[in-house]
Structures are given as C-alpha cells and as structure tokens.
Amino acid sequence: MDFVSIRVITGDITRLVTFYERATGVRANWSTEDFAELRVGSATLAIGSTRTVPMFAPGAAHPADNRSVILEFRVADVDGVHRNLVDSGLVEDFVQQPTTMPWGNRSLLLRDPDGHLVNFFTPLTEAAIARLAH
Structure with missing residues (x-):
C-alpha cells in the first residue's frame, strides 16, 4: 500500500493553489479549472474546488472546515x-x-x-x- 495524497476542498481554488505554489516553490499541475495537484517529494497535495464534491460524494466535504x-x-x-x-x-x-x-x-x-x-x-x-x- 502507498499513501499518495491529501486532497483539500476549497471555495477558492485559485487562491489556495497560489498560496501552496508560493509556499512550496512547486508549480501546480491543473487537470481542470476545478482540480490541481502539487507533487512534492513522494506525496501529492491535491486541491479541488467545491464543484468537485458532488462528483464523488455529494455533501461529504466542506471547505475551510x-x-x-x-x-x-x-x-x-x-x-x-x-x-x-x-x-x-x-x-x-x-x-x-x-x-x-x-x-x-x-x-x-x-x-x-x-x-x-x-x-x-x-x-x-x-x-x-x-x-x-x-
């Protein structure tokens, strides 16, 4: 088994991705306007907008919570x-x-x-x- 990522759900994906790019010095890989990943060493920080939540588990994740x-x-x-x-x-x-x-x-x-x-x-x-x- 490999632990590969943490996903953070946010109401403002651009703001949060900008913060983590600046903080880590790593450029995000944007899959869509609602989902980006920062590969840092052996793990990935995935950032998704609130619009992605209904795709996998409606109501299951709440931003900034x-x-x-x-x-x-x-x-x-x-x-x-x-x-x-x-x-x-x-x-x-x-x-x-x-x-x-x-x-x-x-x-x-x-x-x-x-x-x-x-x-x-x-x-x-x-x-x-x-x-x-x-």
Missing part, C-alpha cells in the same frame, strides 16, 4: 520559507514563528488561506535527521 489535521512539509530552510511567506502577504495567521522543537526540528506553524494548519520544518539534530531518513 478542518480543525484537526496539520499538513506538514519538510524543507531545507524553515527561516527562508518564513521570509518568503511574510514577503508574499499570503499568510494572515502565523501560529508559531520559526522555533526549534524539543524533538530536533525547526518548525514554522501557520494557517493557509482556508484556515488549515500547515507546518514547515527542517530536521536539525542527528536524531531528527535519522528519524526522517528514507
């Missing part, structure tokens, strides 16, 4: 991502500025334009690097 999942991206330079996003003006809520966590990651926690928690992190310690080795 998540308060339990954190999307996480391992990056080379958390502080650089932070500067990039501050300069972009795309982030209204930095939940936690870049901070070195007790488990050895430097982490930036924010909310994307739909309010989802997003963690950008860089492993710093040997233990953190080893834990995330492929």
Whole structure:
C-alpha cells in the first residue's frame, strides 16, 4: 500500500493553489479549472474546488472546515520559507514563528488561506535527521 495524497476542498481554488505554489516553490499541475495537484517529494497535495464534491460524494466535504489535521512539509530552510511567506502577504495567521522543537526540528506553524494548519520544518539534530531518513 502507498499513501499518495491529501486532497483539500476549497471555495477558492485559485487562491489556495497560489498560496501552496508560493509556499512550496512547486508549480501546480491543473487537470481542470476545478482540480490541481502539487507533487512534492513522494506525496501529492491535491486541491479541488467545491464543484468537485458532488462528483464523488455529494455533501461529504466542506471547505475551510478542518480543525484537526496539520499538513506538514519538510524543507531545507524553515527561516527562508518564513521570509518568503511574510514577503508574499499570503499568510494572515502565523501560529508559531520559526522555533526549534524539543524533538530536533525547526518548525514554522501557520494557517493557509482556508484556515488549515500547515507546518514547515527542517530536521536539525542527528536524531531528527535519522528519524526522517528514507
């Protein structure tokens, strides 16, 4: 079995795709005007508009309604991502500025334009690097 993607449903697909393209430095692959994918490493962030929901499960997904999942991206330079996003003006809520966590990651926690928690992190310690080795 392979875990391949997370799909986020949004009421404003252009805004959300623009945010994730800027945040990750990855260009989205648009299949239709209602569905785009960002392939980041071994996983894919899929973003669909609310118009896609009736195609697979009418009423099952509601945009900007998540308060339990954190999307996480391992990056080379958390502080650089932070500067990039501050300069972009795309982030209204930095939940936690870049901070070195007790488990050895430097982490930036924010909310994307739909309010989802997003963690950008860089492993710093040997233990953190080893834990995330492929």
